[in-house]
Amino acid sequence: MDQATALRLHEAMLLTRLTEERIVKLFRQGQTLGSVYRSLGQEATACATALALGPDDVIAPLIRNLGAMLVRGATPLEVFLQYLGRATGPSGGREHNNHFGSVARGIIAPTSMLGALIPIMAGVALSFRQRGEQRVAMTWIGDGGSSTGAFYEGLNLAVVQRLPLIVVGEANGFAFSTPPERQMAGHLSERAQGAHTLTVDGNDAAAVYEAATAARNHCLAGLGPVFLVCETFRLSGHAEHDDQRYVDPELLAQWAERDPLPRFEAWLAARDWRPEPGLAQRLEAELLATAEAALTAPWPDPATLTQGLFTQQ
Numbered sequence: 001m002d003q004a005t006a007l008r009l010h011e012a013m014l015l016t017r018l019t020e021e022r023i024v025k026l027f028r029q030g031q032t033l034g035s036v037y038r039s040l041g042q043e044a045t046a047c048a049t050a051l052a053l054g055p056d057d058v059i060a061p062l063i064r065n066l067g068a069m070l071v072r073g074a075t076p077l078e079v080f081l082q083y084l085g086r087a088t089g090p091s092g093g094r095e096h097n098n099h100f101g102s103v104a105r106g107i108i109a110p111t112s113m114l115g116a117l118i119p120i121m122a123g124v125a126l127s128f129r130q131r132g133e134q135r136v137a138m139t140w141i142g143d144g145g146s147s148t149g150a151f152y153e154g155l156n157l158a159v160v161q162r163l164p165l166i167v168v169g170e171a172n173g174f175a176f177s178t179p180p181e182r183q184m185a186g187h188l189s190e191r192a193q194g195a196h197t198l199t200v201d202g203n204d205a206a207a208v209y210e211a212a213t214a215a216r217n218h219c220l221a222g223l224g225p226v227f228l229v230c231e232t233f234r235l236s237g238h239a240e241h242d243d244q245r246y247v248d249p250e251l252l253a254q255w256a257e258r259d260p261l262p263r264f265e266a267w268l269a270a271r272d273w274r275p276e277p278g279l280a281q282r283l284e285a286e287l288l289a290t291a292e293a294a295l296t297a298p299w300p301d302p303a304t305l306t307q308g309l310f311t312q313q
Ligand SMILES: Cc1ncc(C[n+]2csc(CCOP(=O)(O)OP(=O)(O)O)c2C)c(N)n1
Pocket: 064, 112, 113, 114, 115, 141, 142, 143, 144, 145, 146, 148, 170, 172, 174, 175, 176, 234, 238
C-alpha cells in the first residue's frame, strides 16, 4: 500500500468512527429513529476491503459496513438525515440507519434479511461476467448470518459459475449475544466450500487491504469467488440498546488493546507517514456542524405517506 492510499484508509476509518460517535450522541439525545448499529473495532474490515475495489465495482454492505459506504462516497450528511428520518435523506424518511443505496456510487442498499445479499451479489457478478466486464461484486456477512440458507445458495452459485464475487466474513465474536460455538460447527473460514478462502487479522488494516486486493485480482483472473474471513471483534453491543453484559470484560479488554485505529496509526508512524495535523478535530467539528444542519431538515410530509412504496393504495 502506498502512502496516499494508507492515509486515505486512515481517514476513512477515523471518519467512520467519528460519524458513528456523532450518531450515538444523537441517539442519546432522543433524536434518531430506532436504534444505532455501529462498527466499533471493525472499521478496518469495512474500510480496507472497500478501498481495495475499483470505481466500477459494486458493493452491498450490511449494518456494520458504514465505513465501506463512506469510502464509496456516501456522505455523513446523508447518514445523519437517514438516521433522523428526514424528508431530504436518501430514503425520504422511509428507512433509517444505513439502509440506503446509491446506484451512481455502486452501492446496493443493505437488507435486513441476513444472507440475502449473497445471492443478489452473485447475480450482480454473473451480469459482469456475461457482459465481459472486468468488475467485481463485494458483500459482507457476520458469523451469525453465515448460518442462513441464502449464504450457501449464493456462494454455491458463485463457485460453480466461477463468478467475480468477494464475500467478506466478519468473525466478530458474537451474533447478538450468541458466540459462534453456540450456533455453528467449525470456524467461519470452513464454510465456503469450493471458494478460495483467505483468513486475515481483521484488525490489521494494512493486512486487510492487501488480502482484499489479492481477492479482487483472483476474481478478475476468472478464478471464481473469494471468501475473505476477517478475525475481529465487536467492541460495542449489537446496537446502542445492548450493554454487552454477556461479554467477558477481560475478553473485551484484550480486543480493545487490538483496536484497529490506534494500531494503524502506529503502523503509519513506523513509516513516518503522518496524517494531517488536527485531522480528528477537523472531522469532529465538521461532523458536529453537519449533524446540526441535519437536525434542521424537514420531516416528510404526511401527505406523501403512500408514495415511494412497492404498492400504492
Ligand atoms: C435471516 C435473518 N435472521 C435473523 C435476523 C435477526 N438478526 C439481526 S442481526 C442478527 C445477528 C447477526 O449476527 P452476525 O451475522 O454475526 O453479525 P454481527 O451482528 O455480529 O455483525 C440477527 C440474528 C436477520 N436480520 N435475518
